Amino acid sequence: RDLIKENIKLARENSRILKEFGVKSFDFMGAIGSGKTTIIERFIESSNKRVGVITGDVAGNEDFKRIRRLTPHVVNINTGKECHLDAHMVMHALEKIDLEKIDYLFIENVGNLVCPADFPLGTDKRVCIVSVTEGDDMVRKHPLIFQQADAVVVNKIDLSKLVGVDIEKIKEDVHRICPNTALFLTDARSGKGLDDFFKWLEG
Amino acid sequence: RDLIKENIKLARENSRILKEFGVKSFDFMGAIGSGKTTIIERFIESSNKRVGVITGDVAGNEDFKRIRRLTPHVVNINTGKECHLDAHMVMHALEKIDLEKIDYLFIENVGNLVCPADFPLGTDKRVCIVSVTEGDDMVRKHPLIFQQADAVVVNKIDLSKLVGVDIEKIKEDVHRICPNTALFLTDARSGKGLDDFFKWLEG
Ligand SMILES: Nc1nc2c(ncn2[C@@H]2O[C@H](COP(=O)(O)OP(=O)(O)OP(=O)(O)O)[C@@H](O)[C@H]2O)c(=O)[nH]1
Ligand SMILES: Nc1nc2c(ncn2[C@@H]2O[C@H](COP(=O)(O)OP(=O)(O)OP(=O)(O)O)[C@@H](O)[C@H]2O)c(=O)[nH]1
Ligand SMILES: [Mg+2]
Ligand SMILES: [Mg+2]
Ligand SMILES: [Zn+2]
Ligand SMILES: [Zn+2]
Numbered sequence: 001r002d003l004i005k006e007n008i009k010l011a012r013e014n015s016r017i018l019k020e021f022g023v024k025s026f027d028f029m030g031a032i033g034s035g036k037t038t039i040i041e042r043f044i045e046s047s048n049k050r051v052g053v054i055t056g057d058v059a060g061n062e063d064f065k066r067i068r069r070l071t072p073h074v075v076n077i078n079t080g081k082e083c084h085l086d087a088h089m090v091m092h093a094l095e096k097i098d099l100e101k102i103d104y105l106f107i108e109n110v111g112n113l114v115c116p117a118d119f120p121l122g123t124d125k126r127v128c129i130v131s132v133t134e135g136d137d138m139v140r141k142h143p144l145i146f147q148q149a150d151a152v153v154v155n156k157i158d159l160s161k162l163v164g165v166d167i168e169k170i171k172e173d174v175h176r177i178c179p180n181t182a183l184f185l186t187d188a189r190s191g192k193g194l195d196d197f198f199k200w201l202e203g
Numbered sequence: 204r205d206l207i208k209e210n211i212k213l214a215r216e217n218s219r220i221l222k223e224f225g226v227k228s229f230d231f232m233g234a235i236g237s238g239k240t241t242i243i244e245r246f247i248e249s250s251n252k253r254v255g256v257i258t259g260d261v262a263g264n265e266d267f268k269r270i271r272r273l274t275p276h277v278v279n280i281n282t283g284k285e286c287h288l289d290a291h292m293v294m295h296a297l298e299k300i301d302l303e304k305i306d307y308l309f310i311e312n313v314g315n316l317v318c319p320a321d322f323p324l325g326t327d328k329r330v331c332i333v334s335v336t337e338g339d340d341m342v343r344k345h346p347l348i349f350q351q352a353d354a355v356v357v358n359k360i361d362l363s364k365l366v367g368v369d370i371e372k373i374k375e376d377v378h379r380i381c382p383n384t385a386l387f388l389t390d391a392r393s394g395k396g397l398d399d400f401f402k403w404l405e406g
Pocket of ligand 4: 311
């Protein structure tokens with residue numbers, strides 16, 4: 001479809017601009033409420049890098065307000081009826097960020113394990129963040145987005161027994177469905193497992 | 204758009220067929236992993252009604268296999284790239300269910316709080332099921348789907364303290380954004396709060 005081709009063209013343009021300014025960039029995809037904003041907050045709090053963020057949501061500015069407390073370089077995108085960000089939206093958001101003043105850019109995509117897979121944004125890496133509270137089968141159920149990701153984060157591991165989820169089953173699915181993808185197990189509330197993930201981001 | 208108009212036409216047709224057979228029907232929308240399948244399982248286990256189910260997922264038959272253990276009247280729909288069920292897919296699924304043999308039909312939609320809002324399926328009622336583990340702002344962030352729902356279920360209330368979520372905030376959002384929608388607070392693992400919700404379904 002033309003939409004996908006047009007998006008790839010714009011994503012390449014975004015990538016060119018980010019590289020020109022030497023900004024390392026990440027597309028944080030994942031399920032609704034999996035912990036995307038919390039993990040970005042933890043990174044900003046623990047890193048000495050200058051961080052910019054684009055928050056993507058269907059409506060409102062909840063995530064924008066949370067990030068705004070930690071960095072001035074943040075832009076909100078409301079997608080309205082669209083259930084994913086695309087490279088065109090990101091292109092306009094980049095115009096509003098002073099790329100000279102940041103080292104890292106996180107783009108928090110709309111919570112959805114389907115459509116974001118088809119719309120790369122032009123970032124260096126793509127990460128898919130899910131939570132054990134969603135059950136142990138979300139990787140099997142949504143293979144395409146995990147195959148597009150460079151890393152998978154399985155968050156809220158502190159709650160696995162309380163939802164009756166066997167983390168080994170999730171690990172097996174990741175190894176089967178996306179064997180070349182880095183896998184991190186985290187608890188973003190206590191910070192457990194985040195060090196390894198942040199080292200991979202800065203790697 | 205024509206797609207939406209065409210969908211409404213087919214949804215009316217589905218509704219006509221279901222009413223002809225006297226089948227009470229429900230569209231279970233909601234976030235990924237919020238507890239939709241678990242709540243349907245609980246209903247089948249506790250009710251004396253004959254239940255049919257259409258399970259909608261992007262890929263695989265995980266939910267189908269779970270429901271198959273409880274009722275023979277179950278059909279799986281794989282939506283592939285689509286992040287929502289539509290009336291056309293449901294029309295074909297209905298052809299595979301013996302509607303004479305069931306009293307209730309549950310349609311478990313794809314986990315997504317955006318697009319299902321625009322695609323009614325022709326059921327009597329629409330329910331939106333979210334979980335406290337997704338945070339306390341998912342109603343504010345996705346107003347459209349909650350305004351389409353006849354009832355909202357906030358599930359996994361047993362975990363609210365562990366994710367730092369204030370249920371009162373969610374209740375306030377529901378009263379503000381969709382004041383005419385019935386609200387149920389549940390813990391589908393222990394069964395707490397399900398009686399009231401099931402009474403509303405059978406009401
Ligand atoms: N117990 C526990 N709670 C967590 C963890 N990570 C995040 N939370 C909680 O989960 C809820 C959702 O976290 P967010 O960071 O808002 O999730 P999100 O993915 O950004 O959500 P959306 O942007 O709405 O899709 C909040 O109440 C967090 O406090 C974790 O590792 N363990
Ligand atoms: N603690 C707790 N766990 C729950 C509750 N309801 C469901 N779970 C668990 O949450 C996970 C997801 O439940 P499912 O019923 O598969 O959720 P779903 O909405 O059908 O998921 P998808 O079809 O993948 O979108 C499972 O591990 C369940 O055991 C609850 O009320 N409390
Ligand atoms: Mg967020
Ligand atoms: Mg399910
Ligand atoms: Zn989409
Ligand atoms: Zn959609």
